């Protein structure tokens with residue numbers, strides 16, 4: 001039942017793909033800079049080179065989280081690309097992407113973590129080749145099939161007051177619909193308290209800061225790093241190298257940048273209204289740090305009952321432009337501060353003071369919900 005529903009959905013997207021290609025012609029093949037070309041090359045060695053060729057276009061142009069380079073815009077603006085406020089999308093040029101490729105790979109990682117498919121029981125989804133590391137750029141149609149399946153399964157479990165997916169499930173399921181949604185500054189289920197969400201975010205940030213600072217060993221199993229909460233998320237034989245760079249050898253010598261990128265992703269998502277509701281920016285500063293304090297977190301959102309369409313509208317370049325022209329400090333400013341502290345080799349003890357100021361919720365007991373992005377139940381539309 002689940003399979004056939006997922007397949008039906010998948011088929012309708014394949015039809016949509018064909019229609020889009022026919023309707024928009026050459027203009028649709030506008031080339032957006034790609035962060036990693038190496039895993040695209042891998043796809044030509046797999047079993048589905050033609051499907052994957054079409055899939056690259058589909059995933060890169062039709063899937064909102066993949067087509068809008070909002071995280072890339074914010075990150076490049078934070079580095080200092082010189083574009084005016086509200087014009088951060090102009091920062092995304094091929095040269096800039098090439099120059100900051102590894103950091104941007106990290107910024108994109110929580111949306112598109114590479115992982116291996118189960119070779120004993122590979123997904124029965126078109127375009128999936130278990131011998132190729134899965135990422136949107138290496139097996140785009142398989143990626144989309146799994147993403148859709150995760151959504152269908154999560155919906156069925158939406159009444160449970162617990163994450164829909166956890167250790168043992170694919171990273172794509174866990175990151176977008178499961179226990180790792182804190183990586184996107186969101187509750188992991190409807191009803192999770194803000195205190196729980198922010199504690200998980202802080203655990204994650206501390207781990208990322210350790211890798212970014214070169215202090216945390218990237219070749220040790222995460223479960224041996226001495227953090228029991230982190231171990232509960234990654235109990236198996238998995239190192240930071242596996243987590244960030246399964247199948248992507250080219251980034252392994254720069255995992256510090258990848259980790260920093262993943263931290264920036266969480267920071268940036270916490271300024272998206274579909275992820276986190278913040279109060280107004282008051283002009284206050286973060287204690288004695290000298291940095292400005294962003295609007296305080298009122299509550300985290302949960303994706304479980306959100307409409308993916310209205311969620312994605314909050315993450316577009318236009319939404320970003322409205323944000324940076326009207327709010328200070330913005331996602332760009334806070335990203336810039338974390339980047340500056342990283343370059344200055346600040347310890348986690350120092351960086352965590354700023355982290356607490358940026359992420360402290362107004363009320364730790366308030367529960368995550370869909371907010372104004374709630375999906376309208378079918379039949380009442």
Ligand SMILES: [Zn+2]
Nearest residue numbers: 110111184269
């Ligand atoms: Zn995200």
